[in-house]
Amino acid sequence: MDFKLPENTTMIADTARRYLKDNYSFDSYIAQLNESNHLEANRWQAMNDLGWFGLPFAESVGGYGGSLLDVCAIVQELGAALCLDPFVDLIVSPGKLLEFANTPTSLALLDRIISGEARVACGLYDRHAGYHVLNPSLRLNGERLSGQKHVVSDGGVADAVLVSAMSGDELAIVALPFDACDVERYRLLDGSRAASLTLDDVLITDEMVLCRGDAAKQAVSAWFDYLCALDCARMYGACREVYQATLEYARTRKQFGTTIGSFQVIQHYLVDAFIDLQQLESMLLMVSVKGESANVCERGRATAAAKAYYANRAVGITQQGIQIHGGVGVTEELNIGHYFRLVTHASLSHGDREHHMSRFIQAGEKQNEVV
């Protein structure tokens, strides 16, 4: 076994960290929070220039052949920087779904994402189905789509959306323009932009249906696992920063004539956070590799375990970070509370703890069947 990151991944991570340090700050984040439905053109172009738009995708489909591990390295730094630029929402998420769908139409659209021409979002969730992405409530009756999609993470600027729908008993993935739907836009817990879509007998054409049946199921399932791994990467980046900031605060903040880090209870909190962070890093490395495993059962078990663990311990680290910071920790002025929102968000965005515990149990049962 070898836990050293490949040189290439380290380079990608370093570049991401340097780029964000030079081009993004807590102030940029606050500014972005106050914008609605706006994409910062310079930064978006810079990400494209860095090669991030093509990185997540195989060379055979026009990408640069980066691994999930590479993408996690970037997403971790985005999390650490609180960066809201919709790299995951408008590039990785739709792009991977299209790559997994692997049809001529889907690959053509992926091509336009990689080149930066298309702004596509994923609409795979609705509140009736919750996290059960293989059973959406949207209906495809013949050529008509009806129903709702919620929490469509579109960065506020997408002009097309990939939706999942049930066509009879069969899952289908459909690409359609945003303006074919009734759109309500809002901000999410982590500050990112999303939309709710209402589709009222929307007429679609045959070529808008990217794939159906098992192919659609496999694509959505692979997409879900991939996005789960990215959630973990993002939370890890945030937790790393919270831990560092809290340690620094404990070292310097004085109360009762001494640094608060001299209190044993604070010390033990910090030790707990340090140990948890070690384990979160281990789980991230694990899921960054297994989250795109060809073994579907192993892949599902890995992402379920990682997300369940993060929903518990990553959330815990940020909660404790706030508690140790005291009053200033609950203000918008300090980054700590924003990291807490980010981590809470990412712990819920592709399945909460209970959902993943159920998946973990199912994967274990399937594994036993195989064995």
Add this chain to the structure above:
Amino acid sequence: MDFKLPENTTMIADTARRYLKDNYSFDSYIAQLNESNHLEANRWQAMNDLGWFGLPFAESVGGYGGSLLDVCAIVQELGAALCLDPFVDLIVSPGKLLEFANTPTSLALLDRIISGEARVACGLYDRHAGYHVLNPSLRLNGERLSGQKHVVSDGGVADAVLVSAMSGDELAIVALPFDACDVERYRLLDGSRAASLTLDDVLITDEMVLCRGDAAKQAVSAWFDYLCALDCARMYGACREVYQATLEYARTRKQFGTTIGSFQVIQHYLVDAFIDLQQLESMLLMVSVKGESANVCERGRATAAAKAYYANRAVGITQQGIQIHGGVGVTEELNIGHYFRLVTHASLSHGDREHHMSRFIQAGEKQNEVV
């Protein structure tokens, strides 16, 4: 509302405490652990003299009309003293079941318990049914009893046993002599004595069947709630002692040139234990009253909540007590570890935490139906 104990209950508690202080000690306990199937005649007689044999039962059935609260007061002190004399197992438990059954035969047998003539145990559990006492695996076919009973708490000395059995779809309570069964005797986790019984087509007579059907169900259900409340009383007494001993230890034990109680982490442990003990006391008062409520749903909800809470926090207090005591806490020489065994035992003896959480949920649903 009024949380003052009635004067009578206070007197009963004081008497119990004084009696145990004068007649029982950690040494007596250790001696009792080393005995098998032996009842200390002097102490047993003393308990009779104190009026404890009649206390739990209504005056109308020959008892002295004590409330559950009174019995809890005694059981709490028995727990605090680690006393293994089978007052609950041979008096309260069978006596209350007989009282709840409320038939001429059952009351006649109760009479003999109160007078100290009969040594009767309850056999309501078997490992196939677990804690589901209304659905035992023992079968009553016509006049024949077949099956097993486990963890029959008989103090090692009972000569008769009340068993539950399914007669078709109907629950039945049967009284029979111990020697009608194959008996295997052993010690339990808390040091008390118990037996496993195997009944192989045991022939019984009509009058041995105390009651059947709804009457049996109601009796067993009331018995179960009553015994749950006693479990809590026993755990409370043990936790009270562990907390006091741990506080004292923290005050006096020196390490690193100072008392361990001067370490903030130890201080916060003690505070947590103090607060939990307060809440355990509140839950005990609650369940001591509601555990014999005429409102079956309220009664079940109260005992389920109390046992679930105790299985969590009472166990936690004793675990922390051991941890703070360090090395000496894990030895047989010190009482702390024995309290831990007692509390673990009592947390499992009439339903574990999960079982009671399920009951609590069911009781809540029923309550809603009524409202």
Add this chain to the structure above:
Amino acid sequence: MNLDFSNDEKEFRKSIRQWMKENVPDDIRRCTARGAMPDKNMQQRWERLLGSQGWLTSTWPEQFGGPGWSATQRYIFDQERASAGAPPTSPFGVAMVGPVLYTFGSEAQKERWLPGIQRGETLWCQGYSEPNAGSDLASLKTRATRNGDHYLVNGQKIWTTQAHWADMMFCLVRTDSTVKQQQGISFLLIDMKTPGLEVRPIYSIDGHHHLNEVYFTDVKVPVENLVGQEGMGWTIAKFLLTHERTTIAGVADIHYEINRLKSAIDALPTETDKQLAVRRLAGLEVDLMALEYTNFRTVAATDEGKPFGPESSGLKIKGTELQQRVSQAMVEIGGLMSLPWDNEEPIGEQIFNQASRRYNFLRACTIYGGSNEIQKNVLAKMLLGL
């Protein structure tokens, strides 16, 4: 030993419940049911309504205008208030400066300030914490220098809840820096409209404005606004810390939250989701029951005239932890539905729409009023006899 309320108490409950039904304004009820917090207008309308009944200052002795309720009655009142969807009373006037004034204030001070509190007309805020005196209050630095018939106050306060709503502030200031830290502190009443006093907002992580910084530059405060003598500030602050607070655990409001959450379980996607939510809620309910009976005991003890002991810290610690756990459960059970932050129209169940904000807001409740760690330090000293 009796766990039931008396018939009189039951009658009392009935009459309060009826009154709540008829009098809690609809907009306030809806606001609470959504999980949102009342704005200034709602809060003040509600407190004035209670004031008009003589119920706002229910903890006050009758001679100062209290309704003469027992602790049990106050507890029942609070239960009915919460379950009717009305907000808790702001503590600064009623629970804090009021008792200080009728205990330590001059007759003139009582006459001047108590009626406004009693009627819900004067809004107060609390000037305690400073940037470098949060947990360690004794090290506060805001100075009040005697200058003829007034003090000149200079310095800064922080975390001042509702300072932007308040008419008056009660304030700990340093009047003497030559003596031991605690001895040089005085308790001053300051009109928020005094020149030189500036309030700057602090936004909380729920996105709302509750807290403030307050800056004092040569703020003139008449000497008659000093409560007690100079140097008595610490004594008064300690008096408030141990002052009876029968509702400190927040039991009534936790009940309300749990019931809100229960009502939304049917909206969850699958049977498994529902079962898991029910089980998680049941765990919280059991813990609430333990907290509630502990609270009952302190209420009953108060009615017997017993002083509030260390249980008070225990109730605060367990109560705030439970509030946080309930709010976290709501967000996590809501799942997707909890993610929207600022949409008008909820996704699915209304109650999840504000759940994240509430969860964020409640991170503060284990910090303010003496963090739970500080509470444990204090309690440990008592237990260990240090």
Add this chain to the structure above:
Amino acid sequence: MNLDFSNDEKEFRKSIRQWMKENVPDDIRRCTARGAMPDKNMQQRWERLLGSQGWLTSTWPEQFGGPGWSATQRYIFDQERASAGAPPTSPFGVAMVGPVLYTFGSEAQKERWLPGIQRGETLWCQGYSEPNAGSDLASLKTRATRNGDHYLVNGQKIWTTQAHWADMMFCLVRTDSTVKQQQGISFLLIDMKTPGLEVRPIYSIDGHHHLNEVYFTDVKVPVENLVGQEGMGWTIAKFLLTHERTTIAGVADIHYEINRLKSAIDALPTETDKQLAVRRLAGLEVDLMALEYTNFRTVAATDEGKPFGPESSGLKIKGTELQQRVSQAMVEIGGLMSLPWDNEEPIGEQIFNQASRRYNFLRACTIYGGSNEIQKNVLAKMLLGL
């Protein structure tokens, strides 16, 4: 980055698995499967068997008789050992005094003692703790006074695991009380059969005899049994604390326990009981996975020659907590079946029959070898740069 074992490592695993299958004695396998602990005879038979393969001292450098395995191989070996139902090796000889001897010992000492350890023939115990020097080891009082060619040792040790089995003890003694506490301590090897040395049993709360008190009255120890120089005891003790322990987290044995528990779920009374148990176990498995991958990382780092850092404490803390949680889950899931303490015939599933004893036994694992609180103190100093 590669989470798979290499082909060579897989081959290694296969060969070890095969060997275990053929060589773990049946009685030992059954004992472990029951959840019981091996007796002296089993333990020693097993260690001699490993010794005969040259595998007992797998952590030792080849020059002193180690098999030349990488950390990964040792880790794999431990996994296979645990899943075959064989007990862990007693640490006192192999992991403790052995490395001390080949690092600090004289040639004569190495020659005399290492072979016995390597072959599993000499059993050692550790004389560190004293009644008033548990967590605070530096304050130990057992004296060794030089007297010609030997020391006279007087004093008392406590919590001495397996002293009643051991042939030899390595012992911290005070040789100089005029210098700073830590500086006056020396590291001595003591033959357990020396006159004046008395071992008294301490029974643990699992009802078994693991621990002892050891009393020294004018015990004569030859000066050649001093390791290093006088006063080096503390240095040696610290060396051992940071000495690489790739299996400190107990991952392999926790896997074994979880699998045992899994195998018994079908015996639970109802579907609900089973589902709840499965869910509880899944939570433990997820936590184990996080621990295991953290352990993998330290193993891989060891193979790259990196020193064992603060992660070691983290692994110990999380590992012991998880061991305790698994044992508690076993008892609670067993329910009624866990209640019997001393019956031969289990009630229902075999595995629950010893579960309570194991649960009791494992309360010690967060205490011994430096309690988890002490581990956290040490770690905090490193993190905070104190």
